[in-house]
Amino acid sequence: MNFPSELKYSKSHEWAKQDGDKIVVGITEYAQKELSDVVYVELPAEEQETQQSKAICIVESVKAAFDIYAPVSGTVVEFNKQLEADPGLINRDPYGEGWFFSVTPSNVSELDNLLSNKEYEQLLSQEAK
Amino acid sequence: MTTESSIKLPLYARQEALGARFIQFSQWEVPVYFSSILEEHQCVRTNVGVFDVSHMGELRIKGAQAKEFLNNLLPNKIWKLEPGKAVYSPMLNEEGGIIDDLIVSELEEDNYLVIVNAANIEKDVTWMESHLPEGVELSNISSDRGILAVQGPRSPEFIEQFLGSEFTSLKRFNFKTIQFEGSEVVLSRTGYTGEDGFEFFFDKEISVSLYDAILKTGESFDLKPIGFGARDTLRLESCLLLHGHDMNDTISPLEAGLKWTIDFEKENFIGKQALLEQKENGLERKLVGFEMLDRGLAREEYRVQKDGKDIGWVTSGTHSPTLKKSVGLALIQSEFSGLDTEIDIVVREQPCKAKVIKIPFYKTV
Structure with missing residues (x-):
């Protein structure tokens, strides 16, 4: 599985990428595999406040619904409208076209609470045991 | 697990x-x-x-x-x-x-x-x-x-x-x-x-x-x-x-x-x-098929409402891969079981519009 080194990872399997003054958020390849086919996404609203590690939106696979947690606190500036029409993007391209939303962080240093790709891979190998 | x-x-x-x-x-x-x-x-x-x-x-x-x-x-x-x-x-x-x-x-x-x-x-x-x-x-x-x-x-x-x-x-x-x-x-x-x-x-x-x-x-x-x-x-x-x-x-x-x-x-x-x-005596409840009109997926046990009152529950619900929409079965009060009747499915505390439709949803020719 692929975990790009330029991303930061949460223990709840979201990724965060700094892009200028925004932070873009999605779910990891591991998460999309666990979910299997995503068929529905309930995205956050623009300007919705996020809080680090708090549920912010929902994805549903054929079998069940799952919460997505905000990797950083801040305000939602944009969400990926394409996911509503084609939620399968999350499975097909989790780090690209399958992004969820972007946030203006209220405290950029929160990114330091997240894991590097190596730490995240370690977490996954521990979970598998 | x-x-x-x-x-x-x-x-x-x-x-x-x-x-x-x-x-x-x-x-x-x-x-x-x-x-x-x-x-x-x-x-x-x-x-x-x-x-x-x-x-x-x-x-x-x-x-x-x-x-x-x-x-x-x-x-x-x-x-x-x-x-x-x-x-x-x-x-x-x-x-x-x-x-x-x-x-x-x-x-x-x-x-x-x-x-x-x-x-x-x-x-x-x-x-x-x-x-x-x-x-x-x-x-x-x-x-x-x-x-x-x-x-x-x-x-x-x-x-x-x-x-x-x-x-x-x-x-x-x-x-x-x-x-x-x-x-x-x-x-x-x-x-x-x-x-x-x-x-x-x-x-x-x-x-x-x-x-x-x-x-x-x-x-x-x-x-x-x-x-x-x-x-x-x-x-x-x-x-x-x-x-x-x-x-x-x-x-x-x-x-x-x-x-x-x-x-x-x-x-x-x-x-x-x-x-x-x-x-x-007539049936008080009937199993009906419905499709979601609002966005959202209906899942088993979600409540079904009409004008804010509970009238039954979802018995099975899913995303239909063939029809590409959210469908389900619900056991509801008979008076609301007519085709095209609008009902609400309560998805995470939020009533979402749905409509009674003909079953089966899919039939082979």
Whole structure:
């Protein structure tokens, strides 16, 4: 599985990428595999406040619904409208076209609470045991 | 995750090698999918796939009065059966509630094969035993037996290549006995997907060799192993009810739309009185199909409302891979069961608009 080194990872399997003054958020390849086919996404609203590690939106696979947690606190500036029409993007391209939303962080240093790709891979190998 | 009490079926290792992801269903470990639920669903709708449903219960009922016993026990026309024919029937309690739904096959005179839901095996056996007359013998052979289902529009073509052309003429709900590796196998034209298909009933010793043989012949058809995820979306699109969800001990076959399985003409069957009363008094609740108008997926147990008042609950709900929309079944007050009636499904505390639509959602031509 692929975990790009330029991303930061949460223990709840979201990724965060700094892009200028925004932070873009999605779910990891591991998460999309666990979910299997995503068929529905309930995205956050623009300007919705996020809080680090708090549920912010929902994805549903054929079998069940799952919460997505905000990797950083801040305000939602944009969400990926394409996911509503084609939620399968999350499975097909989790780090690209399958992004969820972007946030203006209220405290950029929160990114330091997240894991590097190596730490995240370690977490996954521990979970598998 | 699996608990210690879970049972692995004979094909577990083969399925694991094929990449299956397992879940626990009742006490069994079953594959939920191999590649993807959506892909597997599509494979059965357009091509052909194989399901392992060996967890299901298999009972044998024998004896000179076996037919009479079954005919009194079950509301459908058991009296009409003859060797080589099978019939679907609910099994009712005295109140008319559905204890289970099952398929009875007449193997030969006085000898019946009964397929029941896995989660209900013990309950069914207890119920049947409490009504069993002298001279009728009931045996639960579930743990010695396996079941495979080959389903999809290309299943007749597959069966022709696998077994020969004489089997493609089998009619729906008819079966034949075949030999496989010296073992007797019942081959019936039945299934739970809304597609044409066949089911194999056999001794579990030949599970692996039969499965492998099916997959081998299946290679030229691009036949895939199918998991329980797709089994559920397939059966729900076709509105084949699932016991413990769309029907149970407190839901009657009239409420569940299974009136076609009730032979009111016959002298007696367990639950007849209760159903006659229901018929006379009218039904308070009905099982309906709906589609979501608002965005959102309806899931089992979500409340159904009309003008803010609860009128029932969702019994099954999913994203329909074929129709590409959110559909479900709900048991609601009869007055709201008319086609096109707008109802609300409460999704995470939020009423979302839905509409009663015709069932089944999907039907093969």
